[in-house]
Amino acid sequence: MAAIGTNTKSSQHSRHNSLPNAPHPIVSQLEEHLQRLKTSEATLSSSSVSHKLDGLQDLHDCTDKLLQLPMEQKALAQECSNKQIDELLEGSLKLLDICSTAKDCLIQSKENMLELQSVMRRKRGDGSDFTAACAEYLTSRKTMNKAIRKSLENLKTMKDDGKASSSMLTIFKEAEEVTLNSLECLLLLISGPRANSKGSKWSVISKLMQTKRIACDSQESNTNEFEKVDADLHCLISHKSSSTDNFQSHMENLEMCIQNLEIGIENLSRKLIRNRVSLLNIFNH
Numbered sequence: 306m307a308a309i310g311t312n313t314k315s316s317q318h319s320r321h322n323s324l325p326n327a328p329h330p331i332v333s334q335l336e337e338h339l340q341r342l343k344t345s346e347a348t349l350s351s352s353s354v355s356h357k358l359d360g361l362q363d364l365h366d367c368t369d370k371l372l373q374l375p376m377e378q379k380a381l382a383q384e385c386s387n388k389q390i391d392e393l394l395e396g397s398l399k400l401l402d403i404c405s406t407a408k409d410c411l412i413q414s415k416e417n418m419l420e421l422q423s424v425m426r427r428k429r430g431d432g433s434d435f436t437a438a439c440a441e442y443l444t445s446r447k448t449m450n451k452a453i454r455k456s457l458e459n460l461k462t463m464k465d466d467g468k469a470s471s472s473m474l475t476i477f478k479e480a481e482e483v484t485l486n487s488l489e490c491l492l493l494l495i496s497g498p499r500a501n502s503k504g505s506k507w508s509v510i511s512k513l514m515q516t517k518r519i520a521c522d523s524q525e526s527n528t529n530e531f532e533k534v535d536a537d538l539h540c541l542i543s544h545k546s547s548s549t550d551n552f553q554s555h556m557e558n559l560e561m562c563i564q565n566l567e568i569g570i571e572n573l574s575r576k577l578i579r580n581r582v583s584l585l586n587i588f589n590h
Contacts, residue, residue, distance in 0.1 A: 331371050335476060338364040342483040349494045351530055351562040357487040358569030365576040368480055372583040381473045382587055389474060390588050396481050397581040399463055403488050404574045406456040410449050410495050411570070414531070415563050417442045418556060425553070439538045446496075446535065453496040460485055460492075484577075491570065497532050530559040 342360045346353050371377050385393070424438040463485055528536070537552040 329371070329374060329377070331367060331374070332476070335364065335367040335371060335480070338367055339479050339483060342487065349490060349529055351494060351566065354487075354490050354494050355565050355569055357490060358566070358573055361484055361487055361573050362569075362576055364480060364483070365573070365580055368477070369576065369580050369583055371476070372580065372587065377473065378587050382590070384473055385588070393474075393477060393584060394581070394588070396463065397577065397584060399459065400481065400484055400488070401574060401577050401581070403456055403460060403485075403492070404570055404577065406452060407488065407491050407495065407570050408567070408574070410453060410492075411563050411567050413445065413449055414495065415560070415567075417445050418534075418559060418563070422556060436542055439542050443535065443538055443542075450496045453492045457489065457492055460489055491566065494529055495531060495566075497529075497535060530555065530562040534559050 338360065342357065342364060345357060345360065372381075421438050421442050424435050427434070463481075533555040534552070537555055541552065
């Protein structure tokens with residue numbers, strides 16, 4: 306995904322000029338993680354998003370190590386005005402809120418899927434129970450997407466075009482930025498890009514959005530697990546397809562996808578909490 310904000314090379318040059326002549330190795334590691342995330346593949350596939358979540362965990366591990374260094378703690382405390390302190394702490398809290406929204410949506414998706422599988426196993430009567438369960442699943446998806454759209458709007462307001470005034474602030478602003486972009490990808494993966502294409506005006510979404518209609522028999526590799534199940538359900542409800550073979554396979558793939566994403570977002574949330582605690586400790590002394 307393309308970087309938003311200051312040019313990578315110029316920001317790195319600025320940091321190296323303002324940090325000590327021999328910056329701690331952790332700073333170099335952190336910059337490597339930042340660059341890797343900025344240049345990672347910008348797709349809405351589950352494998353790409355899972356890879357981003359893994360990369361964010363490494364990034365915020367490194368960030369916390371930096372926050373444990375006495376010299377960096379002192380530098381950050383001295384560089385930050387009260388306003389900048391508030392912005393850092395508010396930003397960390399908003400990241401956690403977005404993670405919470407993503408976790409809630411994944412849990413709801415899993416519960417809806419398990420209910421659908423339960424109805425399929427019972428196979429009652431003329432299939433009316435299954436049709437009703439399909440409709441309920443899709444209705445729940447619409448409700449979930451409303452929460453995701455709200456979270457995406459909140460995420461949009463966090464994007465900062467301003468330049469940080471110091472080396473440490475630049476590092477944390479860039480870490481926040483790549484985290485926002487990756488969480489944006491996660492939310493779009495869960496909801497499906499078509500559900501968010503209307504009214505989406507900011508650059509990351511406009512680049513990711515591809516308005517493609519999914520045929521009932523679609524097997525295209527660029528269709529993610531959530532979209533495949535949604536498409537199958539629409540087809541089964543409209544009786545355009547009577548086969549549930551592909552649907553069952555897609556459900557199994559979606560189940561594995563949700564499990565992986567849940568692990569990734571849970572681990573990331575823990576690291577973000579740890580970073581927030583470290584920031585609070587620094588600024589409260």
